[in-house]
Amino acid sequence: MLSRVATFAIDGIDPWPVWVEVDIRPGLPAFHVVGMAGKAVREARERVRAAILNSGFEFPARRITANLAPASLPKLGPGFDAALAIGLLAASGQCRAEALERWAIFGELSLGGELRPCRGLLAAAEGARRHGLTGLIVASERAGEAALVDDITVAAVDSLRGAARLLDGEDPPRPPVPDAGPEVAAETLPDLADVRGHAFPLRALEVAAAGGHNLLMEGPPGSGKTMLARRLPALLPPLSRDEAFEVTRIHSVAGIHRRGGLVASRPFRAPHHTISASGLVGGGQVPMPGEASLAHNGVLFLDELSEFSRPSLEALRQPIEDGRVAVVRGQRALLFPTRFTLVAATNPCPCGFAGSDRHCSCGESELARHRRRLSGPLLDRLDVRTTVSRPSAAELRAPARTSTAEMRERVLAARERQQHRLAGTDARCNGQLDARLVRSHVLPTDEARRALGDAYDAKSFSARGHDRVLRVARTIADLDDRDRVEVADVMAAISFRTQDELEGEIAA
Amino acid sequence: MNVLDESEAGPGACRGCLRRAWLIARLGGHIERAWLARRPLPAVLALPDDELVAALAGTQRERVENEYERFDADAALRFCRATSVIPVCSCDGRYPQRLRELPDAPAVLHVYGDVARFERMVAGECVAVVGARRATPYGLAQARRLARGIATAGISVVSGMALGVDSAAHAGALDAGGPTLAVLAGGPERPYPPSKRQLHADLAARGAVVSELPPGARAHRWGFPARNRVIAALGRLTVVVEAGERSGSLITAALALDLGREVAAVPGLVTSPLAAGTNALIADGARLVRGPEDVLEALLGAEAAEAARRESGHEDLPADLWELLQRVGAGQDTVGALVAGGSGLDAVLAGLSQLELRGRIRRTAGGRYARLS
Structure with a gap:
């Protein structure tokens, strides 16, 4: 039979x-x-x-x-x-x-x-x-x-x-027992109210969340880079049902979703720097989603960016550019979605203490090597860059500057402005503006345009950096609920950068 | 006796001087051993040729003497030409007068770069700016700013192209499009340290690089104190920007004092190990240098300094930026500190960018800002 x-x-x-x-x-x-x-x-x-x-x-x-x-x-x-x-x-x-x-x-x-x-x-x-x-x-x-x-x-x-x-037909179909609520209750996510000091990084976090920009944090060990990164997912808008489905599907296939029901909060993935390229973007004998896909619709946090192998970082380019990655195995190409916010953290120098209160023991050539490791195409995709320094004792005693709820409200308002403006385009937020959309959607005032030109002529940043500054300036104006990008927005956007872009002349 | 006639593009260097330079390079390893055995370098370098060979060459004496006898000045000149190096010997009118004051003056200066520019530089005023290799961001910023101000006034900045302060000084002078001269410990056409390749090229194109050793010579350890004596002799004033307690820059300062040159130093934090040497110099009576104006005052008098100060005036800054600049200079040098001091975050960020674009401050490691002027 x-x-x-x-x-x-x-x-x-x-x-x-x-x-x-x-x-x-x-x-x-x-x-x-x-x-x-x-x-x-x-x-x-x-x-x-x-x-x-x-x-x-x-x-x-x-x-x-x-x-x-x-x-x-x-x-x-x-x-x-x-x-x-x-x-x-x-x-x-x-x-x-x-x-x-x-x-x-x-x-x-x-x-x-x-x-x-x-x-x-x-x-x-x-x-x-x-x-x-x-x-x-x-x-x-x-x-x-x-x-x-x-x-x-x-x-x-x-x-x-x-x-x-x-x-x-002896038993009727038994509907599944509903699962015991969302996977992680929202209250258990870390809150910005625990953060003291860090005025500059907090602003960078807010801008990154509001514009969907990738973020780079540079600071000595123990200054709070990881702590800040962990607070980013809760600042982002809640997962839509479609997004939650995408995340649940991927996590279920990878075997890390074991509770049943939908994933309720944005994923936060922090792979160790020894990860291989296929671990990061997906692959293997049985092709499995990599960390970049597990972070889909959430945050991918790369601590110690300079320690990641070059092939791993190179492999991240396509996922960042396209929001998906093609893994080829045999004759088949599999697509994994990878639309995440990248947060990278790095020490300012090999010993970690350049510019901090402790003495930096690195020589100029070690610093140059460190900067070289950090340079490259991946860095161009990190729009918002900030330095994180150890908070002072006075800052530790002071009340928190903000809370997650407070900042999230501003972020959501800014996102709404963007969605409104970007309706009908491929981009969902300012972080996804390409060169063409930057020209049509950033809308700087004449004065702001001139200021940017002057800064560019003064070699403050590269040609790629030019668009980066405009994207970030757009987000800063959105956070302030303004249609036009003004000089102050451009100037503030220029300040979101780190050491790596500046030196080179001194080393010259 | 000139082996080349004057008609051939000028470079004339006599056989005796060329042979002396060759001999010093030939005996480099032997000098190294003598120096490591604590034989005073000036005493060694002041010996006449035959005594030098006798004193240092040891078992190789005969061989070196043989080579010495058969020294081919034309070949040496050809090699110089092939490496774009022009030898200026002590019999030449272009040889810097100030170097002649050295008891162990180099026989030849090998110039890499435009020799006419070199001649103008050493005929005019020169200031030596030296300091630590592992300098702090403060030291680098001060060296650069100082050199920029000095070069703007048309005075040449002389240094050793080492990592840290030396390179920052050269870079500052080049910023201002001004004259600057690097003295190397090895052959002048070889960038040392190799990571300063770009600076070396810039110096050759817009300043000059010199060495007492002929092209191709490697840098021995004794070469560094030896080139320090040249730096000290060329500068009418030697400014030490940052130096630890036992720094090579202090050797340069001591050599300058021996030659009757003035020594100055940029003060640093009393807690900084890299300010121990400079602060000690000031305590011993070195001139205190707060900025290029102080250097100009030492060289040209109060009036010139006043003029320079006026040029870097503050009138062009709006009041809020001026206030921000003052606070950065007063030690509120991070965004966090400025915000804690009671300013709006966005205003601080925008203001810092504007000051930076105007060249008044500079971002250094860890997001700290250093005031430049």
């Missing part, structure tokens, strides 16, 4: 429908799985046999062939267990095959026959909807994630036997 069960393969972060065909016929007892099955899928035979027997079903002592179609698509991971087992039961007449026209099933089996959730639940549910199936059978654990998708029935079952009873 032949049966056919729908399930999904997750390729990158996209679901692809896979038909599991099981054929049982007389012959020497054997169980073959064909159709470009990965290692985990071949191992599935042992799990499926044990699960079927331990669930009280019979494992047919005949020649069993399972085919995963289409054969051209590589199938990886344990998500095919349940579909194989159900297909086998249907082919051997142990459960009804008619219902399999409507239901897809996605999950891993334990030897005892329990159904377990696996990565990419949300993507699988979206696949079920996209391919016209009405229902998806998943493990009860984390079933809430699949239930986020409208228009399909998600049935949560605990075991293979439960799945069989559902298909036989």
Whole structure:
């Protein structure tokens, strides 16, 4: 007898429908799985046999062939267990095959026959909807994630036997138990009210959040760079439902979203500087999203920027420019979305104490080398740059300068102005303005334009820096609720830069 | 005896002087050993040729004497020409008069760059600006500002192109488009330290680079105190910008004093190790230098200094920027400090950028601002 069960393969972060065909016929007892099955899928035979027997079903002592179609698509991971087992039961007449026209099933089996959730639940549910199936059978654990998708029935079952009873019509589909609220309660996010001093970096943080600009912080160790960076996600506008879906899908595929439900807050990813290029942008034998994709719609924080390997930093260029990255494996190119705000932190010099109260022990050549490591195309994408210095004792005693709620209100107002102005363009915020949009949307006054020209002639910044200054000036004016960019905005924007751009002449 | 006739583009250097320069370079390693054995350098460098060989060459004496006898001045001149170096020997009218006061004056100055410009520079006033290699941002800013002011007044800035203060001084003079002269410890056509390649090229194009050693000679350790004596002799005044307690810049200052030149120093924080040497010089009676005006006053008198001061006037600054500038100069040198001092953040940021664009302040490491003028 032949049966056919729908399930999904997750390729990158996209679901692809896979038909599991099981054929049982007389012959020497054997169980073959064909159709470009990965290692985990071949191992599935042992799990499926044990699960079927331990669930009280019979494992047919005949020649069993399972085919995963289409054969051209590589199938990886344990998500095919349940579909194989159900297909086998249907082919051997142990459960009804008619219902399999409507239901897809996605999950891993334990030897005892329990159904377990696996990565990419949300993507699988979206696949079920996209391919016209009405229902998806998943493990009860984390079933809430699949239930986020409208228009399909998600049935949560605990075991293979439960799945069989559902298909036989003995049990009604059981809706998933709703998850216990958002993943992280908003109150537990760190607040700017804990920050003392740091007038300049706080302003930089505000401008970066308001304009969606990438941020560079330079300062000695322990001065508060990481602390400030961690407070950025809470300053950004809340995730829209679409954005939350994108984030949840990626995190689910990567296996870091384990609570069910939607991801509620903007991601904050801080990979260590020893990370490889493929760890950063995605890749691997089984192509997985990298840190840049995990930070999609959130913040990617690179501490000790100068310590990251050059290939890693180079690999970040495409994700930053395009908001997505193409990972090529074999003949396939997978796309991962990567629209994040980049926050980078670095020491001012190799020893870390240049310009601070402590003595810097670096020589001029070490400083030059440090600056060289920091230079390059990535740096051009960091619009807002600030120096972070250790707060003084007086600043530590003083009350906080602002709070997250207060600053966020200004940020949201500025974002709204931008969205209004940028309606109909590709850009969502000032940080995404390209050269053409800078010309049409920044609107400096004649005076401001002249001041910028003078500053440019005085070699305060490069040609690329020219547009950078305008983008940041635009955001500063937006924060101040003004349509035109004025001289003061340009001047303030020029001050958002760090040592690296300035020296060179002294070293000359 | 001139081996080249005067008609050939001027450069005439006599065989004796060229041979002397060659000999010093040839015995570089031997001088190094003598110097490391604490033999006073001036005593060594003042020896006549034959005694020098006898005293230093040791087992190689015969070989060196042989080479000395067969020295080919034409080949030396050809090599100079090939490396764009012009030897100016002590028999030449263009040789700096002030160098003749040295008991161990170099026989030849090898000039890399325009020799006419070199001649004008050494014929006019020169000020030596020297200091620490690992200078602080304050020291670098002061050296640059000082050199800029001095060069603007048409006075040449002489230094050693070392890292730190020396390079900042050259850069400051070049900023002002003014005359500046670097004295190197090795061959003048080789940038030393190599990281100063760009500065070396700029100096050759717009100032001059000189050395007592012929092109191709490597820099020995004794070469640095040796070139310091040339710097000290060329400057009518030697200004030390930053120097630790046992700094090479203090050697230059001592050499200048020996030659009867005036020594001046830029004061620093009493807590800074890099100000220990300069503050000690001031305590011992060196002239205190707060800015280029003080240098000009020492050289040209109070009137010229007053004129220079007027030129760098403050009248062109609006009141708020002037106030901001004063506060930066008074030690509120970070954005945080200025805001804590009661100014609006945006006004501070905009004001600092404007001051920077006007060249009145300069951002240094860690986001600190240094006042330039």
